[in-house]
Amino acid sequence: xxxxxxxxxxxxxxxxGLVDPERLTAAVGAIDADILTLQEVDRDQSRSGxxxxxxxxxxxxxxxxxxxxxxxxxxxxxxxxxxxxxDDGFGQPCYGVGLVSRYPVVSWQVFRLRSSPVRSPMxxxxxxxxxxxxxxEPRVVLAAVVQTPLGRLTVxxxxxxxxxxxxxxxxxQVLRALRSLPGPRLLMGDLNLPAGAVRLVTRWRPLGGARxxxxxxxxxxxxxMLADPDALAMLPPVxxxxxxxxxxxxxxxxxxxxx
Numbered sequence: 255x256x257x258x259x260x261x262x263x264x265x266x267x268x269x270x271g272l273v274d275p276e277r278l279t280a281a282v283g284a285i286d287a288d289i290l291t292l293q294e295v296d297r298d299q300s301r302s303g304x305x306x307x308x309x310x311x312x313x314x315x316x317x318x319x320x321x322x323x324x325x326x327x328x329x330x331x332x333x334x335x336x337x338x339x340x341d342d343g344f345g346q347p348c349y350g351v352g353l354v355s356r357y358p359v360v361s362w363q364v365f366r367l368r369s370s371p372v373r374s375p376m377x378x379x380x381x382x383x384x385x386x387x388x389x390x391e392p393r394v395v396l397a398a399v400v401q402t403p404l405g406r407l408t409v410x411x412x413x414x415x416x417x418x419x420x421x422x423x424x425x426x427q428v429l430r431a432l433r434s435l436p437g438p439r440l441l442m443g444d445l446n447l448p449a450g451a452v453r454l455v456t457r458w459r460p461l462g463g464a465r466x467x468x469x470x471x472x473x474x475x476x477x478x479m480l481a482d483p484d485a486l487a488m489l490p491p492v493x494x495x496x497x498x499x500x501x502x503x504x505x506x507x508x509x510x511x512x513x
Contacts, residue, residue, distance in 0.1 A: 255288050255289075255402065255403070255404070255489075255490075255511075255512045255513060256285075256286060256287045256288050256289075256509065256510070256511050256512070257287060257288070257289050257290075257440070257442070257461070257479060257509075257510045257512065258285045258287035258289075258290045258291075258507050258508065258509040258510070259290070259291045259292075259293075259411070259442040259443055259444070259477050259478070259479055259507065259508050260281075260282075260285065260290065260291070260292055260293070260477075260500075260503070260505065260507035260508075261292075261293040261294050261413065261443075261444040261467075261476075261477060261503060261504075261505035262278070262292055262293065262294050262295055262307060262502060262503050263294050263502065263503040263504050263505065264294055264295065264296040264299065264301065264302050264307065264349070265277070265278040265281075265296070265302055265305070265307055265502050265503075266302075266502060266503070267501060267502055268469060268470070268502075268503070268504050273301065273302040273303060273305075273502075275303070275305055275310055277501045277502055278305075278307060278310055278311070278314075278502055279310055279313070279314045280314075280501060281500045281501050281502045281503075282310070282311045282314040282315060283314040283315065284498065284500070285315075285498075285507050285509055286315070287315065287354075287509065288355070288356045288357065288402075289353075289354070289355050289356070289357070289400060289402075289409055290311060290315065290317075290353070290354045290355075291351065291352070291353050291354075291396075291409070291410075291411030291442040291443055292307070292308060292311060292351060292352035292353070292354070292411065293351050293411070293412075293413035293443055293444045294330075294349070294413065294444075294503075295307045295308055295322060295349070295350055295351055295352045296347075296348070296349055297322050297324070297347075297348045297349075297350075298345070298346065298347045298348060299329075299347045299348070299349065300347065301329075306322065307322075307352070308320050308321065308322040308352030308353075308354065309322075311352065311354050312354045315354055315356060316356065317354045317355055317356045318355075318356070318358075319354070319355040319356075319357070319358065319359040319398075319400075320352065320353065320354040320355070321352065321353055321359075321362055321396060321398070322348070322350060322351075322352045322396075323342070323350050323351055323352070323353075323364045323394045323395075323396035323411075324337055324342055324343040324348035324349065324350040324394065325337075325349060325350040325351065325366075325391060325392050325393050325394040325413070326343075326348070326349055326350070326391055326392055327343040327346045327347065327348055328346075328347060328349075329347070330349045330391060331388070331391075334349075334391070336369075336392045337366065337392070337394075342364075350394050350396075350413075351394055351395075351396050351411045351412060351413055351443065352396070352411065353396050353398050353409065353411045355398065355400050355409075357400050357401055357402050357403070358400070358401045359398045359399065359400055359401075360398075360399040360400070360401055360406065361398070361399045362396070362397070362398050363396075363397045363398075363435060364394060364395065364396055364397075365394070365395040365397070365427075365428070365431040366392065366393075366394055366395075367392065367393040367394065367395065367412075367414075367415075367424045367427060367428070368392060369389070369390040369391050369392045369393070369415065370390035370415055370417040370420040372390075372417065373387040373388060373389055373390070374387070374388060374390065374416060374417040374418070375387055375388075376388045376416060388416075390415050390416070390417050390420065391415075393412065393413060393414055393415060393424060394412065394413075395410055395411070395412040395428055395431060395432075396410065396411045396412070397409065397410040397411075397431075397432065397435055398410075399435065399436060404488055404489065404490070405488060406436065407438055407439075407440060407485065407488070408432065408435045408436055408437065408438065408439040408440070409439075409440045409442065410428070410432055410435075410439065410440065410441050410442065410443075411442055411443050412428055412441070412443040412444075412445070413443055413444045413445075413446075414428075414443075414444070414445045414446045414447070415446060416446050421445065421446045421447055422447070422451070422455055425445060425447065425452070425455050425456065426455065428441065429441075429456060429458075437482060437484040437485070438481070438482060438484035438485035438486075438487070438488045438489075439481075439482045439484070439485055440461075440479065440480065440481055440482075440485055441456075441458065441478070441479075441480045442478070442479045442480075443477065443478070444476050444477050444478075444505065445476065445477075445478050446476055447476070447478075448474055448475060448476070449463055449475045449478070452478055452480065456480055458480040458481060458482050458483075459480065459481050459483075459486050460478060460479065460480055460481075461479040461480070461481055461489075461492055461495075461510050461512075462479060462492060462495030462508060462510045463475060463495070464495055464496070464497045464508060465497070465506075466497050466505050466506045466507075466508055467504065467505050467506070468504050468505075469499060469500065469503060469504050469505055469506050470499075472497065472506055475508075476505070477505060477506075477507070477508045478508070479508055479510055489512055490512045490513035491512070491513070492510055492511070492512060493511045493512060493513060494510070494511040495508075495509070495510050495511075496509050497509065
C-alpha cells in the first residue's frame, strides 16, 4: 500500500507560475498512491482555469473514490466567505483540501476550523521576500472511512493555519474531532508545524520523517502522516519514505510505502 500527501499550491509550477492540467496529471500520476490527500486545491477558480483539481488527481491515479472539501468560497488571500456547516460552495470558486482513494470509501465526514482572529507576518513570493501581515483563512478537515485490503481505516486530510500557536489549537481540535470516527485512524496533510511540535501535541506516531518545504532545497517538514496506536498495530511496516521533486507546487509530496 502506498500513501501520500501533497500540498498542490493549486497546481502552480514554481518555474513559470502557470497552472497546467497536464502537468498536474503527470505530477499526481508519478506519485502513484493508493490513498492520496491534497491541500491548497482549487475547484472552479479562474486562476487555475476553472479546473476540479481533485477530480483530475483521481483520474491520474485511476481512483474511483474522491472528494473535495472547500475551506472557503472566493479568492484565497483576497475576497472570500466562510462556509456554513451545510454549505459546500458548489458552483462557486472554492479552495480547500481533497482526498483520493483507489479503495472503496464507506463514509465521508467534514469538520470546519475557524481562522485565527489575528494577522500574522508571512514572506510572500514575488515581493522580494518582504514580510507582509496576512489575514488567516478558515480551514477544513475531510475524513473518509476507507475499506482497505488490511481492513477499515479512517483517513483524514487537512491543512492547518500558518499562524503560530493557532495551528497547535487547530491540531488539538482535529484530534478531538477524529475521536468521533471509527479507528484505526490516520491524519495526513500540511500541518504548518515542524515534526517535533507535531509529535509533542499529538502523541501519534509519524509514519515517515522527511523535509518537504520548500521544494527545491527542503529545510523543514511541514507535511505529515500520523498514525494512532490502533493504526500502528494494523498497518504493515514502513518500507520506504520519499519526497520526490515535482513539476508543480512549492512543497514536495510525502510518499510512504507500507509492507
